[in-house]
Amino acid sequence: MKIRKMEIFGLKQAFSLVLFLLVFLLSCVKDVYGYLDPGTGSYVLQLIIAFFVGALYTSKMIRGKIFGFFKTTFSRKKHVHKSNERADQS
Numbered sequence: 001m002k003i004r005k006m007e008i009f010g011l012k013q014a015f016s017l018v019l020f021l022l023v024f025l026l027s028c029v030k031d032v033y034g035y036l037d038p039g040t041g042s043y044v045l046q047l048i049i050a051f052f053v054g055a056l057y058t059s060k061m062i063r064g065k066i067f068g069f070f071k072t073t074f075s076r077k078k079h080v081h082k083s084n085e086r087a088d089q090s
Helices: 002-027 038-073 082-089
Strands: none
Touching: none
């Protein structure tokens, strides 16, 4: 039980360190003389939306393949191939 608590404590400590470094680095930024045109914001927004739509589509496809596999594997009805069906009728 003590090992489990140490692992969780280590994870919390690492998260705190990363958060501290992120805040520290962002607070030490000096003046930046750059320019971002309005098209950049819409492009970034388009990338974010495309990422989420692609992730949803991919998860849907993977879920369909997994459900289809289990449906064919555990179905009660035996699937007869059409060529075998024709041979039985002759």
